Amino acid sequence: MNLIARRKNEQQESTAVRVGDVIIGGPQLVVIAGPCAIESYEQILGTALEVQRLGASLLRGGAYKPRTSPYSFRGKREEGLEILAQVKALTGLPVVTEIMDARDLEEVAKVADMLQIGSRNMQNYTLLTEVGKSKLPVFLKRGLASTLEEWLYAAEYIMAEGNDQVVLCERGIRTFENYTRNTVDITAIPALKELSHLPVFLDPSHGTGRASLVSPVALGGIAAGADGLMIEVHPQPELALSDGDQSLDFEAFAELMERARPVAKAVGREI
Template identity: 55%
Template sequence: MIVVMKRGSSDDSVAVMVRRIEEMGLKAHVIQGTERTVIAAVGEKRDGERETLESYEEVDQVVPILAPYKVASLETKPDPTVVTARDLKIGGGHVGVIAGPCSVESEEQILTVARQVKAAGAAGLRGGAFKPRTSPYAFQGLKEEGLKLLAMAREETGLAVVTEVMTPHHVDLVAEYTDVLQIGARNMQNYHLLQAVGESRKPVLLKRGASATMDEFLLAAEYILDQGNTQVALCERGIRTFETHTRFTLPLASVAYLHERTHLPVVIDPSHGTGIASLVPPMCTAAVAAGADGLIIEVHPDPHKALSDGAQSLTPEAFAGTMEQCRKVAVALDKSL
């Protein structure tokens, strides 16, 4: 349920209402709107709860939340959420661009690409330190050494570091070095991990599972939000279909669909969504045109020598050209990039 407080309600009256909601065995999520405060009261439904909450003087009205994802729903928070980390802003008219290699391979590689994507206009640096690979014999990442190199690149460039965390017991370690915790597609329904990153309070980039429905995707985000972490961005990275001409199928309709149902910003990953470097630039501009709040793009100084995902990685020159085209589309839509 959504408990809508009366206009001008004080912080004390909101705190009192939160205590009353929690005494009823519900979890309270306070959401400060532009005009008034609302409290999402989430938990197992019991008879008479709505009437009880409506009886309090501080309450204007109590509205049931119809969507299965309560805190992520537009019913709960009609104003768009903006996810912020350093100079990276995703949502609210800002198209946040995150770029970098699939994997951190060396100090020279990550520093070189960080300088180049920063010069082209990126605000975030991506790079895998812990890599989930289909084959156990493939490059698994430099682990903590990779995290240290990402932090070194951030120190020089000011870019917000975005990297994947794979297990709950790695959350504290990765959070120490990074600005945004990424949950990969394979872990979208790793509920213990989702709860752990929710407790961390670090911004989270949640990728859609390759076979996940939209409700499953949003309910995965709900696990993070339910821990009190409001800084969550959704990432469409393509789904598995019968098509074989691309690595995955990238459904850009996801952007418009999600904007109709959630206040969370939507990021597009055209690198994994296509798996083909030549398709990445047009999908980037199409994503911005569709209303995406951010892009995450794989860029490598020498894609042919990349230890992972070289076929879908842009060169720094191609990335700079892509940014120019995306910027034109963003300006046309009164957005900043």
């Protein structure tokens, strides 16, 4: 029996993952918000202050960005980490940032409170193993076309190193449909609750690729039992260097948070 199945049988309650002072998997519906990529100190600080004011508990921001085209903006790398560290110190928000290469782990771990494994690296087993050894909480996104079993085995690679602080994030899978960026699998949320003891998030930003669809899909995820949401927020989405089409501006994020509270309350959660 694998680790997840065994611990699911042994535990009466789901695993709670601690990121700074934030508990994921408890009564609180946790919202991670921020821009896809760190572009400047002013951009990330302004966004951090606004999402914090509106109820987000964790800040996202990518210093290293995997992009389909090598000519697209791929992040500010070390400079981005320095900016993220400064904003973290000023706001007190724990930060979630992506790790793409095990060789960068030492530097990223100096800043990150939680390491994100993106969909492209879900089956990068060398990276998963090294991240497991770090003992930092891990935010593991579903692969582009991965089954639930493949996804859970990816989590096993992390947990096999003694790190059970893993959060699973549904971010849509690739299907024949091209109106949306991906096809969000809402079913995965309650299914994973049956199959594992790990907290489950939904990323409706990557899941839909369209800002107009983020809010309704987010509300559906809450109703389905998600432990939290990851939302891309940018002060000026039309000028974003990465994922502007799916990013909410501050006004839209405020509206989403307002709509999310009664839905969360209806399923016994609070923001």
